Amino acid sequence: MDKNLLSNRVKTMGESATLTMAQMARDLKSRGVDIVDMTLGEPDFDTPCDIKNAAKKALDEGYTKYTPVPGLPMLRKAIVNKLKRDNNLDYNIDQIVVTNGAKQAIANACLALLNPGDEVILLTPYWVSYDSIVKIAEGVPVLVSAGIDQDFKIKPQQLEAAITDKTKMVMFSSPVNPTGSVYSHEELEGLAKVLKNYPGIYILSDEIYEYINFGSGHASIASFDYIKDRVIVINGMSKGFAMTGWRIGYMAADADVAKSCVKVQSQFTSGANSLGQVASAYALDHGVYKEMIDIFNERRKVFIKLLKEVPGFKVNEPTGAFYLFPDISYYFGKSNGKITINNSVEFSDYMIREAHVASVPGTPFGAQECIRLSYATSMENIIEATKRIKEFVKGFE
Ligand SMILES: Cc1ncc(COP(=O)(O)O)c(C=O)c1O
Structure with a gap:
């Protein structure tokens, strides 16, 4: 279609950066690339059974x-x-x-x-x-x-x-x-x-x-x-x-x-x-889904510890949600001989291509010096992602 026919409203509207990176991770995965996806903005848990049962019962009762x-x-x-x-x-x-x-x-x-x-x-x-x-x-x-x-x-x-x-x-x-x-x-x-x-x-x-x-x-x-x-x-x-x-x-x-x-x-x-x-x-x-929260907390502690070991990363110790948001600006202006990193968009982009770790750049969150890494994923992925990140940044030190 002629893109000019679209409304100005939609033409100036940004795509959701988190969904864009998640899509890129999925595309690479579907081509057989072994991606560790740290972009996820949703719990990697299923809804508890009793909640599902309440919906099944409602269906039978005619809530349609x-x-x-x-x-x-x-x-x-x-x-x-x-x-x-x-x-x-x-x-x-x-x-x-x-x-x-x-x-x-x-x-x-x-x-x-x-x-x-x-x-x-x-x-x-x-x-x-x-x-x-x-x-x-x-x-x-x-x-x-x-x-x-x-x-x-x-x-x-x-x-x-x-x-x-x-x-x-x-x-x-x-x-x-x-x-x-x-x-x-x-x-x-x-x-x-x-x-x-x-x-x-x-x-x-x-x-x-x-x-x-x-x-x-x-x-x-x-x-x-x-x-x-x-x-x-x-x-x-x-x-x-x-x-x-x-x-x-x-x-x-x-x-x-x-x-x-x-x-x-x-x-x-x-x-x-x-x-x-x-x-x-x-x-x-x-009441709350305590089992899930406890697992998130275990992952959070491990992930903070591991990410703090990455040279040049500044990591705080957040106590909520399921994200870490390291400041990676140490790498701005640094080159591995092939490419130079100038901002978080480039950092995320090179990292998914070279280290096969998917993250979301901080820029669309208004913080271009950071990247977002989600720990709504397995402990195995958290450990593997950090291992790969450490290897990836080595080239830029
Ligand atoms: C801060 C914040 N608010 C709202 C939402 C949207 O939540 P919902 O799935 O209920 O639309 C999200 C989802 O990522 C979020 O991170």
Whole structure:
């Protein structure tokens, strides 16, 4: 087709970098190349059997019709209970919207709240899709960055300095994809105190990795009462319950914001799938997938130790999600005689071609000095990947 006929919106939209690298890994694998794939953004575990059984039962019980746009009351109730039990947050059922994955909850919120030209501060490194979703809603992403020296976490002064009279929203995740860093209660309080003074700014708090936390527990910025009505809590079933394919996410927000998001969703997709909702209600009522989290933690410890042994890599010790985000900028400008590495895109590209280890460059996460390595893969792969990375970098020292 004539590409000029495509909308400007789609022409300027970036492809998801994580999906692009995962696709490249799959293509090479299908050609017989022995790739160790460290790009994965989903648990390498199956959904627990009892959750699957809840969906099978729902099918037999006739949950096969359209669902209410904001979600089945049984799931919204389970979410209200979960937010109280796990986060000590009080919400009513009319403040909860069930979505087709957390991604849709983020898109709903941006479409419901942003006008063209509104600025959205992204705490950077940020999850790749934030930038694109904001742009689709005609907002303007404003990046506020933190490097590995501050554990990739933004300080209150940095946030305050980025606020203008056009700022409409601040968006971040904790635990953070891609860094694995987790904002503590005190760190969130610092940010909340800044935002207290700006009543026109909404805060989108993406907590999808809440349960994949190996530290001292999860904190939500919604727990600060003085800003709670402006916080949109995003969460979902994909990561914590290994339910990526079920496509169930949710948001908790001020009732008017929730209602506006329902309006947006009603015109795009309607209610989320019925079986997934019944299964999700069961999952939330029955608590965390501890077995999976414990295995992630074992891998995390081994991977940090091994990656720290790679010369030139700066590695922090993240306590959430299932990613490491080493700073590899030591290699910028270095050559192995054949090629010179200038940035993380080139580093990832050469590494998959030469060492057959697939990673995601930091650039699309707003951190061009890093690469993202996922440990949602076997211990065997973690050990093999590190062995290959060590060999790969030798040529560039
Ligand atoms: C930070 C973050 N938020 C949201 C999502 C999307 O989750 P869902 O599968 O529920 O759409 C992801 C998935 O990678 C993510 O990493």
